Amino acid sequence: MGALLDIxxxxxxxxxxxxxxxxxHDVSLTVGEGELVGIAGESGCGKSMTAQTVLGLLPPGAKTxxxxxxxxxxxxxxxxxxxxxxxxxxxxxVFQDPTAALHPMLTVGxxxxxxxxxxxxxxRKAAQRRAVDLLDQVRLPDPERALRAYPHQFSGGMRQRVxxxxxxxxxxxxxxxxxxxTALDVTVQAGILALLDRLRRDTxxxxxxxxxxxxxxxxLTARSYVFYAGRVVEAGPTGALLTGPRHPYTAALLGxxxxxxxxxxxxxxxPGSPPAxxxxxxxxxxxxxxxxxxxxCRTAVPPLHPAGPxxxxxxxxxxxxxxxx
Amino acid sequence: MxxxxxxxxxxxHKPRGRAPVRAVAGVDLAVAPGQIVGLVGESGCGKSSLARVAxxxxAPSAGQVRYAGxxxxxxxxxxxxxxxxGLQMVFQNPYxxxxxxxxxxxxxxxxxxxxxxxxxRRARVAELLDRVGMPATAAARYPHQFSGGQRQRLxIAxxxxxxPRVIIADEPVTALDASSxxxxxxxxxxxxxxxxxxxxxxxxxxxxxxEIADVTAVMYxxxxxxxxxxxxxxxxxxxxxxxxxxxxxxxxSAEPVLPATLAGEVPDPANAPSGCRFAPRxxxxxxxxxxxxxxxxxxxxxxxxxxLHQPQPAHL
Ligand SMILES: Nc1ncnc2c1ncn2[C@@H]1O[C@H](COP(=O)(O)OP(=O)(O)OP(=O)(O)O)[C@@H](O)[C@H]1O
Ligand SMILES: Nc1ncnc2c1ncn2[C@@H]1O[C@H](COP(=O)(O)OP(=O)(O)OP(=O)(O)O)[C@@H](O)[C@H]1O
Ligand code: SF4
Ligand code: SF4
Ligand SMILES: [Mg+2]
Ligand SMILES: [Mg+2]
Numbered sequence: 001m002g003a004l005l006d007i008x009x010x011x012x013x014x015x016x017x018x019x020x021x022x023x024x025h026d027v028s029l030t031v032g033e034g035e036l037v038g039i040a041g042e043s044g045c046g047k048s049m050t051a052q053t054v055l056g057l058l059p060p061g062a063k064t065x066x067x068x069x070x071x072x073x074x075x076x077x078x079x080x081x082x083x084x085x086x087x088x089x090x091x092x093x094v095f096q097d098p099t100a101a102l103h104p105m106l107t108v109g110x111x112x113x114x115x116x117x118x119x120x121x122x123x124r125k126a127a128q129r130r131a132v133d134l135l136d137q138v139r140l141p142d143p144e145r146a147l148r149a150y151p152h153q154f155s156g157g158m159r160q161r162v163x164x165x166x167x168x169x170x171x172x173x174x175x176x177x178x179x180x181x182t183a184l185d186v187t188v189q190a191g192i193l194a195l196l197d198r199l200r201r202d203t204x205x206x207x208x209x210x211x212x213x214x215x216x217x218x219x220l221t222a223r224s225y226v227f228y229a230g231r232v233v234e235a236g237p238t239g240a241l242l243t244g245p246r247h248p249y250t251a252a253l254l255g256x257x258x259x260x261x262x263x264x265x266x267x268x269x270x271p272g273s274p275p276a277x278x279x280x281x282x283x284x285x286x287x288x289x290x291x292x293x294x295x296x297c298r299t300a301v302p303p304l305h306p307a308g309p310x311x312x313x314x315x316x317x318x319x320x321x322x323x324x325x
Numbered sequence: 326m327x328x329x330x331x332x333x334x335x336x337x338h339k340p341r342g343r344a345p346v347r348a349v350a351g352v353d354l355a356v357a358p359g360q361i362v363g364l365v366g367e368s369g370c371g372k373s374s375l376a377r378v379a380x381x382x383x384a385p386s387a388g389q390v391r392y393a394g395x396x397x398x399x400x401x402x403x404x405x406x407x408x409x410x411g412l413q414m415v416f417q418n419p420y421x422x423x424x425x426x427x428x429x430x431x432x433x434x435x436x437x438x439x440x441x442x443x444x445x446r447r448a449r450v451a452e453l454l455d456r457v458g459m460p461a462t463a464a465a466r467y468p469h470q471f472s473g474g475q476r477q478r479l480x481i482a483x484x485x486x487x488x489p490r491v492i493i494a495d496e497p498v499t500a501l502d503a504s505s506x507x508x509x510x511x512x513x514x515x516x517x518x519x520x521x522x523x524x525x526x527x528x529x530x531x532x533x534x535x536e537i538a539d540v541t542a543v544m545y546x547x548x549x550x551x552x553x554x555x556x557x558x559x560x561x562x563x564x565x566x567x568x569x570x571x572x573x574x575x576x577x578s579a580e581p582v583l584p585a586t587l588a589g590e591v592p593d594p595a596n597a598p599s600g601c602r603f604a605p606r607x608x609x610x611x612x613x614x615x616x617x618x619x620x621x622x623x624x625x626x627x628x629x630x631x632x633l634h635q636p637q638p639a640h641l
Binding site: 042043155156157158185186187188189190191193194197212213214215216218219220221222238239240242243252253254256257258259266267268269270273 | 367368472474502503504505506507508510511514515529530531532533535536569570573574575576577578579580581582583584585586587590591
């Protein structure tokens, strides 16, 4: 029995001025039925590209190898019709900017019901009823009035709730949430996190949550993947991964964030910046910034190896980190 | 001694054809040399409106700002007198202070005081770049040739050029990712500590403010509802809103723990509730909260505006 989403050794290259530019390398990742999985890493590491692959939204000319299966069906070879079936009822998405998913000139009601009438073949009345249910489910106050309102009449947090309601309209089994709370206040973020967790419990929705905030990763997800320069460098149960990282990059990300309460103690930034696609150093891509780098790191890309219960790490010193913990 | 004093400042925006918005409704705040004052609050609570007044970019509708004991009058950014250039601002968007079409070095030269003459001016530019951790070669390049984090460092170098004594930083790292955030924050904190500058650091990232501020002020709907030395504020928040903000911050732990949620939405400042402005969302609201609570001192650099924390009324 496979996972709901099973990405296996996925590589993605985009057309570049000097030939194909490799963006993702050897990415393997699973999301089980009703599971909340986190994806983290610095800007440009390939989080959104992974999401776009799974939704068939890669830029034209993108080349993929490996496989990405949803409910046993290969996604990478789907035609337009096939994608239409998967999107909406199978996999849905919410973005950082909810305005991207909402048309400014149409009422919330029109947008929600249109979707259901087209994708689910519902009549107007049934669609209307379901739209009220959905807005209720995302805890929007006064759903009936909200249906008659336009997106700009809502605050950022409420708009994100409406976008989530839209994504849920066709009853998807997997929701991919790409930094849906990054632009929101912590108080509003807390509401969205609680909402996603409740949906998972009540409806068995699986969620892949993309974020660069390790606190959010910890608060919400059961299992996580840390990306660096287009690769998974560490994976495992989120709590264990964040309280005892087995990869220097995860440890460095943790060190760079505020740890609280010691005014005057500096944060520990990661020196330099991540390499751009096509400019990766030989061997481990993190070697140019890693405090533990040694000669062998530069000879070959370290593969993901077991590093504790249900855990993997792509680092030559993973066992030393395990012993040290 | 305080360097920057914000006294009973009100800011009213008058958008064309709409009701005026009272973005800041009576704020007192002070920044001393070598001190970092953090200002936190939800989107729309008036942080930027206050920042612009504090920096002398706009005039308050009431109240006043004093820098080094003298009132700050917004004369236009370029025509400020020698005193007021001592007050500089860093914005969330580095292009707010950098021109994309001019070389970095030229823009830094603009800010170097006139007393520095001849070849010393160029030397000062190199010094500024070095201060913010950029190579001297950056002077010949254009802002768009840098990453977001580097560009923000260049904007900080521009702010430092006139040798300010106070920096007002409005969400200076919000657009950056974690590791560039840490680099820029360390730079700012280092400058305050080494040069004895004062800094008003505005952010909606509580964890970050917790990390660096000596004193933290919490703003809700145009008012400071609580201010206290940062550690005290976190360990012992008095105002229910401060508590709610702190509890909403997601934390790293061995098991997933969802952060606490706060009921309701931030009201529109054009229709602020009468009485305590937080009352519609406050889990502790009681009848007295229909009246606005006064701000009372609760210790050194500490004050709170909540009826739960008032000296008991004297029984006559
Ligand atoms: N259309 C495109 N053409 C060429 N390169 C692209 C394109 N879109 C993204 N990239 C590159 O692919 C890499 C991965 O980008 P991706 O958007 O997946 O990053 P991310 O992890 O989502 O980052 P962020 O946190 O900033 O959203 C980046 O180096 C980016 O510059
Ligand atoms: N020029 C303006 N005209 C009309 N209203 C304005 C103007 N600038 C700000 N406002 C309003 O004043 C209030 C305070 O805005 P301000 O930008 O100061 O908030 P903020 O705390 O900085 O928010 P954010 O965290 O989103 O930056 C908001 O309701 C905003 O809509
Ligand atoms: S493989 Fe080497 S360079 Fe890469 S993270 Fe591990 S120790 Fe650092
Ligand atoms: S004054 Fe009343 S409503 Fe306002 S914060 Fe205090 S208890 Fe809550
Ligand atoms: Mg992205
Ligand atoms: Mg602002």
